[in-house]
Amino acid sequence: MQSLSKYQQAEVYASEAVVHTVYIDDSKISNIETKVDRGMMARMAEGGRQGKASVSLNRDTSAEECIRMAESVLRYSPESPEFKGYAVPGQARISAPDVWDPKVENITPDDLREIAKVLIENCRVNIPRAQIRVSTNVGCTMNSNGVDVSHRSTLVYGHFTSMAVRDHPGEGMETFHGTHLDLDPVAIAHSLSDKAEAAAVCREFKGSEKLSMILPPSELGDMMMSAVGSAIDGENVKYGRSLWKDSLGKEVASKCLNIIDDPTVRAPLSCVFDDEGTPTERRPIIEGGVLRSFIRDSFCGDSTGNGMRRSSVEAQGAYERTPTIKPLNLTVLPGSLSRDDIIAQTDNGILVEKFAWPEADELTGRFGLNVRCGYIIRKGEIVETINNALLMGNMIDAVANIEAIGNDPKQMGVISVPTMSFSGTELVGN
Amino acid sequence: MMQMAVMQADQVQDHLVSAVDRMQELGAEFSDAKSQTVRVTGVSSLNGNLRQLVEKGTGGVCLRAWVGGRWGYGTVTSFDRNDIMSAAESAVRNALGERKSDLRLEPASVKKHLKADVRIHPDSVDLSEKIDTVLELDKAQAIDDRIINRMGSYSEEIKDNCLVNSVGSDISWQEVRTLCRAMSVAADGQRMERYYDGPDSTLGYEVVKDADIEEIGRVTAKEAIATLSADRAPSGNLTVISDPMVSGLLSHEAMGHASEGDEITKRRSFLTDAVGRKVASDVISMYDNGTVRGAHGSIPFDDEGTPSSCTQIIDHGVYTGYMHSLETASQLGCRPTGNGRAENYGKRTWVRMTNTYFGPGEWDRDELIADTRDGILCDKMVNGMEDPVGGCFEAKCLRGFLIRNGEIVKTLQSFTLTGKSVDILCSADALTKEVILDGGMCGKGIEDWVRVSSGGPYMRARMIVGGGQ
Numbered sequence A: 001m002q003s004l005s006k007y008q009q010a011e012v013y014a015s016e017a018v019v020h021t022v023y024i025d026d027s028k029i030s031n032i033e034t035k036v037d038r039g040m041m042a043r044m045a046e047g048g049r050q051g052k053a054s055v056s057l058n059r060d061t062s063a064e065e066c067i068r069m070a071e072s073v074l075r076y077s078p079e080s081p082e083f084k085g086y087a088v089p090g091q092a093r094i095s096a097p098d099v100w101d102p103k104v105e106n107i108t109p110d111d112l113r114e115i116a117k118v119l120i121e122n123c124r125v126n127i128p129r130a131q132i133r134v135s136t137n138v139g140c141t142m143n144s145n146g147v148d149v150s151h152r153s154t155l156v157y158g159h160f161t162s163m164a165v166r167d168h169p170g171e172g173m174e175t176f177h178g179t180h181l182d183l184d185p186v187a188i189a190h191s192l193s194d195k196a197e198a199a200a201v202c203r204e205f206k207g208s209e210k211l212s213m214i215l216p217p218s219e220l221g222d223m224m225m226s227a228v229g230s231a232i233d234g235e236n237v238k239y240g241r242s243l244w245k246d247s248l249g250k251e252v253a254s255k256c257l258n259i260i261d262d263p264t265v266r267a268p269l270s271c272v273f274d275d276e277g278t279p280t281e282r283r284p285i286i287e288g289g290v291l292r293s294f295i296r297d298s299f300c301g302d303s304t305g306n307g308m309r310r311s312s313v314e315a316q317g318a319y320e321r322t323p324t325i326k327p328l329n330l331t332v333l334p335g336s337l338s339r340d341d342i343i344a345q346t347d348n349g350i351l352v353e354k355f356a357w358p359e360a361d362e363l364t365g366r367f368g369l370n371v372r373c374g375y376i377i378r379k380g381e382i383v384e385t386i387n388n389a390l391l392m393g394n395m396i397d398a399v400a401n402i403e404a405i406g407n408d409p410k411q412m413g414v415i416s417v418p419t420m421s422f423s424g425t426e427l428v429g430n
Numbered sequence B: 001m002m003q004m005a006v007m008q009a010d011q012v013q014d015h016l017v018s019a020v021d022r023m024q025e026l027g028a029e030f031s032d033a034k035s036q037t038v039r040v041t042g043v044s045s046l047n048g049n050l051r052q053l054v055e056k057g058t059g060g061v062c063l064r065a066w067v068g069g070r071w072g073y074g075t076v077t078s079f080d081r082n083d084i085m086s087a088a089e090s091a092v093r094n095a096l097g098e099r100k101s102d103l104r105l106e107p108a109s110v111k112k113h114l115k116a117d118v119r120i121h122p123d124s125v126d127l128s129e130k131i132d133t134v135l136e137l138d139k140a141q142a143i144d145d146r147i148i149n150r151m152g153s154y155s156e157e158i159k160d161n162c163l164v165n166s167v168g169s170d171i172s173w174q175e176v177r178t179l180c181r182a183m184s185v186a187a188d189g190q191r192m193e194r195y196y197d198g199p200d201s202t203l204g205y206e207v208v209k210d211a212d213i214e215e216i217g218r219v220t221a222k223e224a225i226a227t228l229s230a231d232r233a234p235s236g237n238l239t240v241i242s243d244p245m246v247s248g249l250l251s252h253e254a255m256g257h258a259s260e261g262d263e264i265t266k267r268r269s270f271l272t273d274a275v276g277r278k279v280a281s282d283v284i285s286m287y288d289n290g291t292v293r294g295a296h297g298s299i300p301f302d303d304e305g306t307p308s309s310c311t312q313i314i315d316h317g318v319y320t321g322y323m324h325s326l327e328t329a330s331q332l333g334c335r336p337t338g339n340g341r342a343e344n345y346g347k348r349t350w351v352r353m354t355n356t357y358f359g360p361g362e363w364d365r366d367e368l369i370a371d372t373r374d375g376i377l378c379d380k381m382v383n384g385m386e387d388p389v390g391g392c393f394e395a396k397c398l399r400g401f402l403i404r405n406g407e408i409v410k411t412l413q414s415f416t417l418t419g420k421s422v423d424i425l426c427s428a429d430a431l432t433k434e435v436i437l438d439g440g441m442c443g444k445g446i447e448d449w450v451r452v453s454s455g456g457p458y459m460r461a462r463m464i465v466g467g468g469q
Helices: A062-076 A109-122 A185-199 A217-231 A234-238 A339-344 B002-025 B081-095 B127-139 B213-227 B244-259 B261-265 B326-332 B365-370 B421-427
Strands: A009-025 A028-046 A049-056 A129-143 A148-165 A169-178 A208-215 A259-261 A283-287 A330-332 A348-355 A366-378 A381-387 A389-394 A402-405 A410-412 A415-417 A420-428 B030-046 B049-067 B070-076 B111-114 B147-165 B170-188 B191-197 B236-242 B286-289 B310-315 B355-358 B374-387 B392-404 B407-412 B415-420 B436-444 B447-456 B459-466
Touching: A009 A109, A028 A062, A028 A109, A028 B081, A049 A062, A062 B049, A062 B127, A109 A129, A109 A185, A148 A185, A169 A185, A169 A217, A169 A348, A169 A366, A169 A410, A185 A348, A185 A366, A185 A381, A208 A217, A208 A339, A217 A330, A217 A348, A217 A410, A217 A415, A339 A381, A339 A402, A348 A389, A348 A420, A366 B374, A366 B392, A366 B415, A389 B415, A389 B459, A420 B459, B002 B030, B002 B049, B002 B081, B002 B147, B030 B081, B030 B127, B049 B081, B049 B127, B070 B081, B127 B147, B127 B170, B127 B213, B147 B213, B170 B213, B191 B213, B191 B392, B236 B244, B236 B415, B244 B261, B244 B286, B244 B310, B244 B355, B244 B374, B244 B392, B244 B421, B244 B436, B244 B447, B261 B326, B365 B407, B415 B421, B421 B459
Parallel strands: A028 B070, A049 B049, A208 A348, A330 A415, B111 B170, B236 B374, B355 B447
Antiparallel strands: A009 A028, A009 A129, A028 A049, A129 A148, A148 A169, A208 A420, A259 A283, A259 A330, A348 A366, A366 A381, A366 A389, A389 A420, A402 A420, A410 A415, B030 B049, B030 B147, B049 B070, B147 B170, B170 B191, B236 B459, B286 B310, B286 B355, B374 B392, B392 B407, B392 B415, B415 B459, B436 B447
């Protein structure tokens, strides 16, 4: 920081990650990786001009080079009225969440092999592709306003696929997002087996119909993030591209929907200070369907402590990323119904086991998604398993048409969601 | 900066050779060592102001050891000899354990040192000129009050690679990629739509010099506004004319991923054992070609040191072959095709596409539209998803046009295409003469993003169409 003291404002972020990954291909351990990744980003500002550069710390001179590169950028940077300054120091508003697992810090290749072996041995079907990645992630932010904070966390991420051949080939998928090594390889293996076997007896859906959509956490997490996460993003609000830009204090969702951004609990990005050094807090986003808050970083201004460089799945390369607005742990408060209860109260619907890729358009909320495996529900019962159809709707409309919220929340990256049911979607087949 | 990268590669070369020797001493049956530096300059604007201006310089070394049919990796962001040797030992340790197989890899020994094939190296262009280009792209979009967001962006990536292995390969090469984009968001009340355009390539700054920046910005904004009055697309099994971008998405998602050698060796792909089988109509031929000059996915060598090549995947409707890494080529008794790729030095190397496209047909675009009674013409893609297991695909289109009695009658908002890949390609009956490639990023599963391009001509086929509300 000393060499940056001549600038009006300056900031340094540095991070180190140690990452161990085991890959499974075709129900066999194919690779094990060990990575050590260190780097930094320097930012400085003069008036409305900003210089910024990042490097991996691969030589003794890397830090000096980083600052020289940032200074060079500063010389060329035109003034921008949008720049508000870097984070200002603040007192911690929450106590430190439990995001460090010593078992991750001390893991060995043999430990990873053992977890992978248990997974493989307990899966009734083939595992064509899977990976388990565990990391330690240590970072610090210092700036000329007096911010001097550090953070450390562990990250455990798993992505698993399975394949069975019955009437035809079918594929299952599972993910694990967490901070502790508490993934249960036996449970994951059983779920993978069930999902692949179900997908292998799907029949192709024909025709089209309007029906309710029931999404489990695995499919709903990314859908919620792409639509709701985008609508509450302060930069989208500022530049007029959020559909909720004029909706603060207004009803935007069904009354049963309550969402908080909660960095106080075990979750991949839970922290006391964000990656710019702004204190975080437990923030109500939607209460009883009413929009209560947007989220912001320091570039957007009036930061809510949501300026993040770190990723919820990948510890490597945090220093390369400029802070952007990101929820810390967007939590949809669960309801009281089990998934079976939700199915039983559905007259005409589809429970989607797997989309090709669950996402809604960030600008419009629209979606048209290929259903890889879904269960058609008539009068409260599953009557058939289908695939190869498009489920269409709008996620911003869907949160205003919630029929039920389940009691089975699951962490999916930076969001925790339970199973939920929505009305007003359309299924189209061949 | 360029000088620095070259010096660094020279210094590291000796360490790489020592690391390979060490891995062999420790029991590796084959090993390789790769150093990489990646320099990125990124400039972006929003509504006339600079949003991002950043330079990045990352680099590290990846060591791989092959023991008993499995890889062990050791990766460090360090060029220090001790760190590299320690990572080499980690790589062998990670590969040890119960033998998976006795498979032997058979890489060729290659010695070559290549510079980037560019006319104007981005290093020779002042940063101020790049900033001016972005601001010009931004300003050109200011054609109407309904454009609420004008975005311009420029990025260049310069990768310097150095690879040695235990069969004596000694290779270095530079990859340069240049990209320029305009994106407009238009709004009318609560309705919002967007449009984008801009060139990309493995060429140098000539990509920007040769482009009409003002025209790109203006047209992008104009088309975003036009999309505000678009209707919802019809749903069902319809006749679709994919534009080159969406044709590329079909080639990439519907057939490309399923033709990656590792999907075949695992028997995860619906194209396993498909060589010689009819999988498309006679008008369809398809290629993965890493040697197309200037295309975004072109590479002189893959990340295992195999020279890139052109793999024919479909020949007039008949399936002809797969893409390979060293490992899958050995498993299937084939030659490696130069498709063993990694996102960067810190990521896994496995079978990935380069430039994937359908070959040309004989029609003109206007002739094809005039010949279509009822259908949809696609205009630009959003993204897509493969399904090697089920043989389906998903392609999201940014917008399209409704065709009635051979004429475009309406603009359509974003919609999705899906269906069984083989059924769709067997229904293809007409392709246009010109093949256009479009650059982008490809993830495998959920990550490991590599730079690719995909493309083709306009193509008419039957697909399931559905539009969001």
